[in-house]
Amino acid sequence: MPVIWIIVAVLAIAGAGYILGRQRALARAGGDRRELHSLPSYYGSNVALKVAVPSFLLLIAWMIVQPFVVENAVSGMIPQSEIDEGSSLGLVMAEVRRAATGLENAVAQGVITEDFARNARADITDITQRLKDAGQIVTSDITQTILHAAQRYRLLSATGDMMMAIAVLLVALAGALWGLRESVPLFRARNAVERVMRAILVAAASVAILTTLGIVLSLIFNTIEFFRLYPAWDFFTGTNWAPSFSGRGGSSELGVLPLLWGTFYISLIALLVAVPIGLFSAIYLSEYASKHVRSIAKPMIEVLAGIPTIVYGLFALLTVGPLLLAVFGKEGLGWMQAGTAVMTAGLVMGVMLIPFVSSLSDDIINSVPQALRDGSFGLGATKSETIRQVVLPAALPGIVGAILLAASRAIGETMIVVLGAGAAARLSLNPFEAMTTVTAKIVSQLTGDADFASPEALVAFALGMTLFVITLGLNVLALYIVRKYREQYE
Amino acid sequence: MDQKDIKFRCHGVQVYYGDTHAIKDVDVDIEDKTVTAFIGPSGCGKSTFLRCLNRMNDTIASCRVEGDIRLDDEDIYHRDVDPVQLRAKVGMVFQKPNPFPKSIYDNVAYGPKIHGLAKNKAGLDEIVEKSLRRAALWDEVKDRLDTPGTGLSGGQQQRLCIARAVATEPEVLLMDEPCSALDPIATAQVEELIDELKQRFSVVIVTHSMQQAARVSQKTAFFHLGNLVEYDDTNSIFTNPQDPRTESYITGRIG
Ligand SMILES: Nc1ncnc2c1ncn2[C@@H]1O[C@H](COP(=O)(O)OP(=O)(O)OP(=O)(O)O)[C@@H](O)[C@H]1O
Ligand SMILES: [Mg+2]
Numbered sequence: 001m002p003v004i005w006i007i008v009a010v011l012a013i014a015g016a017g018y019i020l021g022r023q024r025a026l027a028r029a030g031g032d033r034r035e036l037h038s039l040p041s042y043y044g045s046n047v048a049l050k051v052a053v054p055s056f057l058l059l060i061a062w063m064i065v066q067p068f069v070v071e072n073a074v075s076g077m078i079p080q081s082e083i084d085e086g087s088s089l090g091l092v093m094a095e096v097r098r099a100a101t102g103l104e105n106a107v108a109q110g111v112i113t114e115d116f117a118r119n120a121r122a123d124i125t126d127i128t129q130r131l132k133d134a135g136q137i138v139t140s141d142i143t144q145t146i147l148h149a150a151q152r153y154r155l156l157s158a159t160g161d162m163m164m165a166i167a168v169l170l171v172a173l174a175g176a177l178w179g180l181r182e183s184v185p186l187f188r189a190r191n192a193v194e195r196v197m198r199a200i201l202v203a204a205a206s207v208a209i210l211t212t213l214g215i216v217l218s219l220i221f222n223t224i225e226f227f228r229l230y231p232a233w234d235f236f237t238g239t240n241w242a243p244s245f246s247g248r249g250g251s252s253e254l255g256v257l258p259l260l261w262g263t264f265y266i267s268l269i270a271l272l273v274a275v276p277i278g279l280f281s282a283i284y285l286s287e288y289a290s291k292h293v294r295s296i297a298k299p300m301i302e303v304l305a306g307i308p309t310i311v312y313g314l315f316a317l318l319t320v321g322p323l324l325l326a327v328f329g330k331e332g333l334g335w336m337q338a339g340t341a342v343m344t345a346g347l348v349m350g351v352m353l354i355p356f357v358s359s360l361s362d363d364i365i366n367s368v369p370q371a372l373r374d375g376s377f378g379l380g381a382t383k384s385e386t387i388r389q390v391v392l393p394a395a396l397p398g399i400v401g402a403i404l405l406a407a408s409r410a411i412g413e414t415m416i417v418v419l420g421a422g423a424a425a426r427l428s429l430n431p432f433e434a435m436t437t438v439t440a441k442i443v444s445q446l447t448g449d450a451d452f453a454s455p456e457a458l459v460a461f462a463l464g465m466t467l468f469v470i471t472l473g474l475n476v477l478a479l480y481i482v483r484k485y486r487e488q489y490e
Numbered sequence: 491m492d493q494k495d496i497k498f499r500c501h502g503v504q505v506y507y508g509d510t511h512a513i514k515d516v517d518v519d520i521e522d523k524t525v526t527a528f529i530g531p532s533g534c535g536k537s538t539f540l541r542c543l544n545r546m547n548d549t550i551a552s553c554r555v556e557g558d559i560r561l562d563d564e565d566i567y568h569r570d571v572d573p574v575q576l577r578a579k580v581g582m583v584f585q586k587p588n589p590f591p592k593s594i595y596d597n598v599a600y601g602p603k604i605h606g607l608a609k610n611k612a613g614l615d616e617i618v619e620k621s622l623r624r625a626a627l628w629d630e631v632k633d634r635l636d637t638p639g640t641g642l643s644g645g646q647q648q649r650l651c652i653a654r655a656v657a658t659e660p661e662v663l664l665m666d667e668p669c670s671a672l673d674p675i676a677t678a679q680v681e682e683l684i685d686e687l688k689q690r691f692s693v694v695i696v697t698h699s700m701q702q703a704a705r706v707s708q709k710t711a712f713f714h715l716g717n718l719v720e721y722d723d724t725n726s727i728f729t730n731p732q733d734p735r736t737e738s739y740i741t742g743r744i745g
Contacts, residue, residue: 369588371586371588373549374584374588375588375589375590375651375654376600377546378546379577379578379581379604379654379655379658380575380578380579380601380604380605380658381574381601382574389600393592394590
């Protein structure tokens, strides 16, 4: 029975449970809903939830666990001798799974019969040929062992699926009975439903948290793995970034400092562009602009935030780079060698960050109470005096928070750097030279064909971890400042 | 009573908030060196009218003021008049205390600094101390002038706002229910201050307390639903009201 049918069946039982639970509660109360502790629909919902929640949980758990169990049972059938030189049990098992799926599909298409698929003494070449005819992918020729394993795999999976269907439906029915028995007037169905709802919400929140935890843990483990292969001291203090391309050379120099410097330098230029422009436009929009101008200008600035960063990257590569080159390049001042440079990426990234700074600052400036402005105007202060001496100081912590958030965006940005800043890791003060950042190098280390267990690839995790710690720190700081600021007016 | 100079001459003042007609055709002359009280039920337009006198209504986009308001015979709504200059002359204490999120000292020094009233730090210190003393706050805060003004109690904050307004040496002081958050002792101190202020400039005070109006003011204006119902010497208003609405209000029957 396919999973979709199991789901439909459980839902049907839940639906029936809802109706029956409702009816039973009402009937027990003699048709008078005032005799019931809760509204009749709560009794119905109670039954439906008791059907659906445990059976779906079981279904999910079963589907996760079953492949491991089957795999374990089958892999025992493969003798060490079957595993070729340079291959591994994992690869052979992949072959087994492929063969099993092939058989399954071929049977479904009617190319071979069920009996033929189960025939342990079937001719191997024949079966391979038939599978190929049926359009199933079979990479190498199937050996006797693999065929047996595949047949066993199919059998176990089928039994498992059957057992799963039965178990899930039994649980669903048991839930229905349990819920129905509870459907008596004195039962506090409303509270029971409330508890289940809370559990569901908690579960949803846990998924988000656990995922974050999972990501962090995978970063940490791979980072530790990297530091086993490459000394941490050299990583954090190395001033040279020169991974060897063979991926097995062991002669790579993987110093993070040039990358951090590139990240820092580009972010700095971006913030130097974004903070004044964003802040001033926020002040204009919230303090000076008429309602009409504001209603047009604010969405237009926010459109900037919706542009995919790859488009900014193209803009950097095709427009800003050549433009800068014309002024600072060989024809002009002669400071710039090529269009890709820290300046190019920094300027474009700055444009990208303007809406972040401006729309957050705008909100913060707007949340400064009008009474403060009135107080200042009432003392005969001008608009700009009021803004400089009352509004901005009051909004300052929030604005700092906004800038820190923008900074963590800048640090994490990749596409603009890849296209605008070049790929050379370099420690230099000249903003017209090509440099690169941590994020861009993570991409290039993982997209090469280096072995995943080599330090050249694993370094990506250490880089990611470094970046994560930095942006986490910035975010925590920003949140702390923003929160502190909120308390002032409450 | 001897005839005093007229500070504010208001004629045919209308105020609209969008379509709401909040002040309807009000004529009133506010005398110099006098305390004038505005009384009337909540929502009748006392604050609105008060805010016309220093053009604070300019900051509300939907608000429109019509009619003629003259300060020392100069039309304050004339296009040549700088509202900023006007507000330096006509100070205001708001209904709700609104200290700046700055230190107590900087709150009081704000106006004097903007208008350059002090020659040096010592002069500024002196203004701050004098203003805080007049607002009856000095003894409570003299040891913590550099702590934030927002950290004071509600009543202290209101007195800080009064000190802040007094520090700029305005010619007219508009006070919108300055004592609504104050205890009787602080109220008495503020009333004393008002009495002292009237030696030098005119004070307009909005109040919900009949006793306070009777105690501190020489002139009283009674507003009702946007109309100025009656405006006369405080004595006459409280002893011999001409309009039945005034009588009902001061005896507590409407409001
Ligand atoms: N910003 C505004 N926008 C629109 N209408 C307003 C605004 N401020 C006041 N009003 C309206 O104008 C009228 C007068 O309000 P105002 O604040 O002057 O009353 P008030 O006499 O000061 O009342 P209270 O004694 O409660 O302070 C009210 O009907 C009020 O709803
Ligand atoms: Mg008011």
